[in-house]
Amino acid sequence: MHKPDPIARLFRDKSRPPLILAPMAGVTDAPFRSLASRFGADWTVSEMVASQAMIRKVERCFKISQAALGDSPLVVQIAGSDPEIMAKAAQMQVELGAEVIDINMGCPVKKIVGTGAGAALLRDERLAGQIMEKVATAVSVPVTVKIRLGWDDQNRNGQNMTRIAALSGMRAITVHGRTRAQMYSGQADWQAIAEIKNISTIPVIGNGDVTTPEQALHCWRMSGVDGLMIGRAAMGRPWIFREIAGYLEHGHPPQSLTWDERATVIVNHFHAMMAHHGPHRGHLLARKHLGWFTRGFPNGAALRDRINHTAHAEEVLELLQRFFDQQTEAA
Ligand SMILES: Cc1cc2nc3c(=O)[nH]c(=O)nc-3n(C[C@H](O)[C@H](O)[C@H](O)COP(=O)(O)O)c2cc1C
Numbered sequence: 298m299h300k301p302d303p304i305a306r307l308f309r310d311k312s313r314p315p316l317i318l319a320p321m322a323g324v325t326d327a328p329f330r331s332l333a334s335r336f337g338a339d340w341t342v343s344e345m346v347a348s349q350a351m352i353r354k355v356e357r358c359f360k361i362s363q364a365a366l367g368d369s370p371l372v373v374q375i376a377g378s379d380p381e382i383m384a385k386a387a388q389m390q391v392e393l394g395a396e397v398i399d400i401n402m403g404c405p406v407k408k409i410v411g412t413g414a415g416a417a418l419l420r421d422e423r424l425a426g427q428i429m430e431k432v433a434t435a436v437s438v439p440v441t442v443k444i445r446l447g448w449d450d451q452n453r454n455g456q457n458m459t460r461i462a463a464l465s466g467m468r469a470i471t472v473h474g475r476t477r478a479q480m481y482s483g484q485a486d487w488q489a490i491a492e493i494k495n496i497s498t499i500p501v502i503g504n505g506d507v508t509t510p511e512q513a514l515h516c517w518r519m520s521g522v523d524g525l526m527i528g529r530a531a532m533g534r535p536w537i538f539r540e541i542a543g544y545l546e547h548g549h550p551p552q553s554l555t556w557d558e559r560a561t562v563i564v565n566h567f568h569a570m571m572a573h574h575g576p577h578r579g580h581l582l583a584r585k586h587l588g589w590f591t592r593g594f595p596n597g598a599a600l601r602d603r604i605n606h607t608a609h610a611e612e613v614l615e616l617l618q619r620f621f622d623q624q625t626e627a628a
Contacts, residue, residue: 303370303397304439304468307340307524308500313545314517315339316538317471317502319528320374320399320443327365328569329586332562333531334367337538340524341369345401347414348377348386360574362390370396374443376404378413380427384435391436398436400429400467402458403445405477416477419448419458426461433466443471443504446489449478455493463499470497471526474505491520502526508537510544517545533589535562556628560621563590564614571610580610587617596623 307315318325318333320342325333330341344361351358362373373395377383387398402425404415411417418425433440442462447453455472462470472493474485485505494501503522507513508530517525531537540550554562566586571579587604591597600620604613 300396302439303372304441304500306370307469313542314522315524316513316541317524317526318342318369318531318538319504319526320344320401321528321532323582323585324532326361326570326573326582327363328566328573329535330365330369331367331569332535332566333538334365334369336536337542338367338369338527338531338535339538340372341365341367342372342374342399345374345376345404346386346390348375348379348382351375351386351389352382359393362393362395363573364394372397372399372441374399374401375432376401376409376414378418378424378428380424380431383428384431387432387436387440391438396438398432398438398440399471400432400440400442403443403471403473403477405445405480410477416445416448419444419454419477420452422454422457422461425458426465429462429465429467439468440466441469441471442467443473445473445475445477446486446493447476449476452476453489455489456496459493459497459499459501463497467499469500469502469523471502471504471524473526474503487516487520490516490522494520494522500524504528507541510541510550513541514545533586533592556621556625559590560617563587564617566590567610567613567617576610580608580613587613591620594620594624595627596620 316339318338318341322344325344333341346358346361364371373390375386401415402418409415444458446455459470472490474490490503500523502524503520504526507527543550567583570583588601603616
């Protein structure tokens with residue numbers, strides 16, 4: 298059966314921008330992508346897969362790009378600095394089921410930048426262009442790229458990178474409104490994102506510091522971007538997509554989740570993590586999600602402390618149940 302083009306499908310509804318879960322290493326595994334989809338994310342993106350490790354068939358790469366439940370196409374992000382290896386890694390991911398390949402040109406961390414990958418490519422436009430072109434011609438699925446505004450304030454080449462992306466066959470570009478030098482400090486510069494949108498011939502997805510429905514509306518209106526990507530605000534709050542969608546569509550978010558509904562989501566996510574990663578690793582990885590889910594609630598800190606000191610899943614479930622009962626009583 299002929300599947301519709303995922304990019305055309307993503308941008309087909311013009312009444313509001315599509316909402317996209319940002320790729321986040323250590324966070325956007327298949328269980329979390331499923332959760333975000335269930336709560337209204339139109340697209341979700343995998344954690345980045347290191348292209349070198351992919352072509353060596355390192356087990357972890359296969360896990361990272363596993364499909365999630367929900368309507369999002371399988372969007373797999375790859376990172377690296379060698380055009381041939383990136384192209385090969387992209388082909389392997391497509392063979393495994395990737396429906397869109399996203400290229401990471403924004404990761405600021407030393408370990409990645411030190412190998413010439415991620416945001417380091419913002420400093421080498423020629424190589425960046427070669428990587429985009431090689432990957433785009435190597436696979437039959439759409440290829441997109443994710444960048445920052447530039448390396449630092451003196452070298453903001455986001456507009457140039459966007460032109461190169463369009464010329465190199467990228468179907469869309471995501472722009473995180475910070476420079477590499479900023480890492481995660483300061484505020485995302487949505488004016489700069491708007492300027493990139495202004496000159497772009499391909500769809501632009503804006504990203505950075507969208508944490509509320511009101512901010513989502515403001516960022517969309519002021520920049521005119523074609524899509525909004527949300528990262529950290531979805532940690533422990535995957536229903537933010539539903540809230541933003543409701544606000545953009547009807548002027549108000551849907552009713553908040555009740556404690557019972559929230560409790561079910563959290564417990565199910567704990568089980569899903571253990572099923573996906575195996576009981577031991579899944580339990581360890583789920584701790585941070587449980588931490589985010591219980592952030593800001595009375596007794597949340599005490600709960601996190603206890604959860605972090607037990608290796609028994611049954612005990613975690615009991616602790617969670619007690620915590621939920623306390624929240625319901627206090628409500
Ligand atoms: C824990 C964490 C991991 C991240 N991993 C990736 C990644 O693998 N690839 C990528 O392109 N960006 C990655 N990012 C950046 C996010 O995709 C996003 O651009 C950034 O967090 C800004 O959006 P936000 O303000 O909505 O969080 C990561 C961010 C965080 C916080």
